[in-house]
Amino acid sequence: xxxxxxxxxxxxxxxxxxxxxxxxxxxxxxxxxxxxxxxxxxxxxxxxxxxxxxxxxxxxxxxxxxxxxxxxxxxxxxxxxxxxxxxxxxxxxxxxxxxxxxxxxxxxxxxxxxxxxxxxxxxxxxxxxxxxxxxxxxxxxxxxxxxxxxxxxxxxxxxxxxxxxxxxxxxxxxxxxxxxxxxxxxxxxxxxxxxxxxxxxxxxxxxxxxxxxxxxxxxxxxxxxxxxxxxxxxxxxxxxxxxxxxxxxxxxxxxxxxxxxxxxxxxxxxxxxxxxxxxxxxxxxxxxxxxxxxxxxxxxxxxxxxxxxxxxxxxxxxx
Amino acid sequence: xxxxxxxxxxxxxxxxxxxxxxxxxxxxxxxxxxxxxxxxxxxxxxxxxxxxxxxxxxxxxxxxxxxxxxxxxxxxxxxxxxxxxxxxxxxxxxxxxxxxxxxxxxxxxxxxxxxxxxxxxxxxxxxxxxxxxxxxxxxxxxxxxxxxxxxxxxxxxxxxxxxxxxxxxxxxxxxxxxxxxxxxxxxxxxxxxxxxxxxxxxxxxxxxxxxxxxxxxxxxxxxxxxxxxxxxxxxxxxxxxxxxxxxxxxxxxxxxxxxxxxxxxxxxxxxxxxxxxxxxxxxxxxxxxxxxxxxxxxxxxxxxxxxxxxxxxxxxxxxxxxxxxxxxxxxxx
Numbered sequence: 001x002x003x004x005x006x007x008x009x010x011x012x013x014x015x016x017x018x019x020x021x022x023x024x025x026x027x028x029x030x031x032x033x034x035x036x037x038x039x040x041x042x043x044x045x046x047x048x049x050x051x052x053x054x055x056x057x058x059x060x061x062x063x064x065x066x067x068x069x070x071x072x073x074x075x076x077x078x079x080x081x082x083x084x085x086x087x088x089x090x091x092x093x094x095x096x097x098x099x100x101x102x103x104x105x106x107x108x109x110x111x112x113x114x115x116x117x118x119x120x121x122x123x124x125x126x127x128x129x130x131x132x133x134x135x136x137x138x139x140x141x142x143x144x145x146x147x148x149x150x151x152x153x154x155x156x157x158x159x160x161x162x163x164x165x166x167x168x169x170x171x172x173x174x175x176x177x178x179x180x181x182x183x184x185x186x187x188x189x190x191x192x193x194x195x196x197x198x199x200x201x202x203x204x205x206x207x208x209x210x211x212x213x214x215x216x217x218x219x220x221x222x223x224x225x226x227x228x229x230x231x232x233x234x235x236x237x238x239x240x241x242x243x244x245x246x247x248x249x250x251x252x253x254x255x256x257x258x259x260x261x262x263x264x265x266x267x268x269x270x271x272x273x274x275x276x277x278x279x280x281x282x283x284x285x286x287x288x289x290x291x292x293x294x295x296x297x298x299x300x301x302x303x304x305x306x307x308x309x310x311x312x313x314x315x316x317x318x319x
Numbered sequence: 320x321x322x323x324x325x326x327x328x329x330x331x332x333x334x335x336x337x338x339x340x341x342x343x344x345x346x347x348x349x350x351x352x353x354x355x356x357x358x359x360x361x362x363x364x365x366x367x368x369x370x371x372x373x374x375x376x377x378x379x380x381x382x383x384x385x386x387x388x389x390x391x392x393x394x395x396x397x398x399x400x401x402x403x404x405x406x407x408x409x410x411x412x413x414x415x416x417x418x419x420x421x422x423x424x425x426x427x428x429x430x431x432x433x434x435x436x437x438x439x440x441x442x443x444x445x446x447x448x449x450x451x452x453x454x455x456x457x458x459x460x461x462x463x464x465x466x467x468x469x470x471x472x473x474x475x476x477x478x479x480x481x482x483x484x485x486x487x488x489x490x491x492x493x494x495x496x497x498x499x500x501x502x503x504x505x506x507x508x509x510x511x512x513x514x515x516x517x518x519x520x521x522x523x524x525x526x527x528x529x530x531x532x533x534x535x536x537x538x539x540x541x542x543x544x545x546x547x548x549x550x551x552x553x554x555x556x557x558x559x560x561x562x563x564x565x566x567x568x569x570x571x572x573x574x575x576x577x578x579x580x581x582x583x584x585x586x587x588x589x590x591x592x593x594x595x596x597x598x599x600x601x602x603x604x605x606x607x608x609x610x611x612x613x614x615x616x617x618x619x620x621x622x623x624x625x626x627x628x629x630x631x632x633x634x635x636x637x638x639x640x641x642x643x644x645x646x647x648x649x650x651x652x
Contacts, residue, residue: 002560004606006593021356029359036409062363064410070457111459141557143510150508178555182510185499222324224543224555232499239533262530290649292530 024058031055035065044072053095060099063108070115082121089120097131104135110144114151125156133166140170141179160191175216178225184209185232200235209233241316248312253300255282257314262292273298274313275306325558326546333590333603337619339379339626341597342612346372347384349609357608366397366406370419371613373426377637378616378627382426391429394420401444402437403455413455414445418467421474426640435475442468443483449495450488451506461505462496465489466518469525470634473646478525490528493519501536513544513553513566520569521633524648534573534651541570542578549583550591550602560601561591561611564618568632571621574651581622588615 009017031054038048049072052065073092076085096113103109117123132149135142153163164187167180189198192205201209210233216226239261247256255273268284282298298314300306349372350358361368369390376384397404397420403412404420417438424430445453445468452464469489472478478486495507496519502511503519516537523529544551544567550559551567564584570576590603591611598607599615613635620630628637633648641647 002601003558006600006604006606025354025356025359039409059360059363063413064363064405067411067455067457107459111457114459115457141554143504143512143554147505147509176556179510182498182500186508228500228540228555239535264530291527 028055028058035068039064039068042071044068044075048072056095056099057102060103060106060109063111066108066112070112070119073116073119077119086121089116092116100135104139104142105144107144110148113148117152117155123155125152128152129156129158136170140174140177143179146179146183160187163187164191171212171216175219176223176225178228181213181225181229185229201233206233243314243316246312246314248306248309250306250309253306255298255300255312255314256295257298258295262294263296264292265296268296268298270316271298272315273300274311274315275300275309276311324547325552325556326548327550327559327602329548329586329590329603334592334594335586335589337589337624337626338592338594338597341594342592342599342616343376343379343381343384343597345593345597345607346376346609346612347381362407363410364406364416366394366404366416366423367419368609369393370422371609373423374636375609375613375616377426377640378620378630380628387427390423391427391432394423395432398433398438402434402439402441404438411455412441414442414452414464414467414471415454417441418471421471422634422636425474425644426636428643430475435477439472439475439477439481439483442471446484446489450485450490450492452489462493462503462515462522463505463518465493466522469522473525473648474634474644476644486526490523490526490531493522494531500540501533502540510554511540513541513551513563513569516541517566517569520572521648524572524633524650527649529572529649529651532573534575538570538573538575538578541567541573542575545579545584548587549580549585550587551579551584558602559587561588561599561618562601562614564588565614565621565635567618568621568635571632572648572650576621585619585622585624588618591615 031051034051035048035055038051049069052068055062055065069092073088076088080088093113093116096109096116099106099109117128129149129152132145132152135145136149139145152158164184167183167187170177170180188201188205188209192202194200194202213226213230213233217223217230242260243257244260245258249256265284265286273280273282281301283301285297285299286293287295287297306312352358373382373385373390376382396408397406397416399405399412401412403414404416405412406416420433421430421438424433445455445464447453447460451460452468453460454464468484469478472482472484477483493503496503496505496509498504498511500511502516504510504512504515520529520532523531543555544553544563546552546559548559550561551563552559553563553566567579570578588599591600591605592598593600593607596607598609599612600607601611616627617630617635620627621632628639630636631638631641631648632650634641634646
């Protein structure tokens, strides 16, 4: 239960609410009993759709009831004409839209819409994209709708460039739209890739993007969205592996190194140790029994070989 | 245009002490009236509701206030022929309620009452080729389900022995949901959300694969969830909510719980208590429910509230239960 303010009510109001709820509950429980009868009997028909519609209108999170409707539509697919089928599916789409208006964050509602689109003949993806535009107008941060949008984009021929333009419009309207910035972070590396790193953006686009994001935080320096995105653009988003410290112990014939990112002992074996330019055979151990470690110890197999060392090197060979 | 900071102001007269006995009464009496409107309307998540309530009272050292036999009987009645659990006997099975069932029975030390073998088969059967998990036979994919699969299997001792899933692929899929901010979303391409981050970091923790997480980058994003009121939001520029006090347990898994102001968060959780009927709401002044009551209490336990049992940050179950069954998850130093 989210965002429901507790209000002080008079005894009279409370009684009225109780009566109203009692009535509503009676109808709901009646519909529920009838629906579960249909489910148990595997009776997939018009009447069942009607009864379950009542339940879902009252509570669109009732996923078992949506599942009954899925089964009904699968049954229809093998029994109804294309025309009848299209009509039923169209009715279902508008019913789902009504449910979403009441409960735009219902997982099972959005999921059922995906099912319908994937099951119906001739799905109209363009219309679905418009539905996404509409629901993002109501709430530009609704992640259920954003996810549905990505599903629609994936199943229709929407170009990354068009999606980038869409996010641009949203950001111009309101810089504080983390969802849009996030969407851009996925699209730009596809549209304008950096040839050296597939997860990053090419130089020209990167400069344009920097200007956009700087405008955002000059306008509103307290908004977090642009700052997170800025950090990513600057390439500090990803920590790269590096050796932070190397300690050589001559008496013990061993090297201890610390690394920026944790490694497993198996990964350690790809690091090469050179003493006076000669590669050495070493065994690696961790500093404790954790599977991945920030520090590891290399013991030289030939003892005392470090005594006349003038130069010791450790080289990373990341896979 | 500038954006308004989305936050609440704590009132002077908001509760400042932890009202434990009130919360115990609230939970113990929840569902006493089976005709209650809210109770009936939430049947579709009943088994999770039982998990929230039982965990909350157990953390408050009062598990004996719950009718254990009735709970076990109910859980058993929710298992389907396929091995999965529905939230209530007539409802369809889902991995969500399969985890809740296993968590409840672990707390009551009664796992042997269900057909564990079949439950394990159900979970294993939900893994897809790419390593992801479906929630049920209808195929919705979400990293929440990856978390459910991994934690449920570990609780019944089937993650490392006779494991029905491909662990390497499981990790690979979770990592494919990582974003530019170091966080995770529901599916590849989805926006980071601290509930989803809890699931992904939690699953990686159970699997001992936390090194894949960029802990500094993600730690920064997570600690920026704290607002001036002390409460936490789930995504940038959103309102605070008590349940995020729990989703931040991923900071605890990354060894960075001290990156937020614990005493201010505590104030926010305490202010969200209902000092009349007990229970905790999503934010001060709102209606309470068992979900926010558990996650508020769990947050307080994580912050070191001494009158509560210590909680495990990954499983959201009392640590003594996990010690008894010998389950460990990775916590970064």
